Amino acid sequence: DADVTQTPRNRITKTGKRIMLECSQTKGHDRMYWYRQDPGLGLRLIYYSFDVKDINKGEISDGYSVSRQAQAKFSLSLESAIPNQTALYFCATSDSGLLDTQYFGPGTRLTVL
Amino acid sequence: RKEVEQDPGPFNVPEGATVAFNCTYSNSASQSFFWYRQDCRKEPKLLMSVYSSGNEDGRFTAQLNRASQYISLLIRDSKLSDSATYLCVVNREYNFNKFYFGSGTKLNVKP
Numbered sequence: 001d002a003d004v005t006q007t008p009r010n011r012i013t014k015t016g017k018r019i020m021l022e023c024s025q026t027k028g029h030d031r032m033y034w035y036r037q038d039p040g041l042g043l044r045l046i047y048y049s050f051d052v053k054d055i056n057k058g059e060i061s062d063g064y065s066v067s068r069q070a071q072a073k074f075s076l077s078l079e080s081a082i083p084n085q086t087a088l089y090f091c092a093t094s095d096s097g098l099l100d101t102q103y104f105g106p107g108t109r110l111t112v113l
Numbered sequence: 114r115k116e117v118e119q120d121p122g123p124f125n126v127p128e129g130a131t132v133a134f135n136c137t138y139s140n141s142a143s144q145s146f147f148w149y150r151q152d153c154r155k156e157p158k159l160l161m162s163v164y165s166s167g168n169e170d171g172r173f174t175a176q177l178n179r180a181s182q183y184i185s186l187l188i189r190d191s192k193l194s195d196s197a198t199y200l201c202v203v204n205r206e207y208n209f210n211k212f213y214f215g216s217g218t219k220l221n222v223k224p
Binding site: 033094102 | 159162202212214
């Protein structure tokens, strides 16, 4: 079984709808991240959480919110989706050491019409 | 200025060729460095960490030049399966494990 899972894997929605993307991990890591990836822009950080009580905005948090329900679960919400939020969304986890790398989920492809 | 910059490519090389990518980072306080590989529409996966002394893993060699603030990845004897996008990633301790990603360099290895 995958260490980091994301649901749904694909979603098509309409402008103005509320969408939730979910991420679960079995790696036991405290740190979890949400990124979006757009062609030519690389991965951009939306939100990150270093433990259940710690939530931080990334570089592009406007229009998004998150919830850290447990150590293993980190959800991303789009309160009112707009077309420029069409992107590939990745959840990632990492341990707390400086040399510790990130492990990514398989991604959610979101299309907002 | 971007935290991490890479040549987007694509680099088109024949099988068996040696190819090298560079990546520059803007913040001298950066502490740890990684190369990730990303296949089309898939998640990034760690290829190798980059250590100060340089390190090698099979056909792959990574180097770090702190003075010039760049890291490099050398791939020898390219295989068709090496075709992917290679992401340069930098981490700064004082930002508590926030990872900064380059936009990637695309490699196409052709028969």
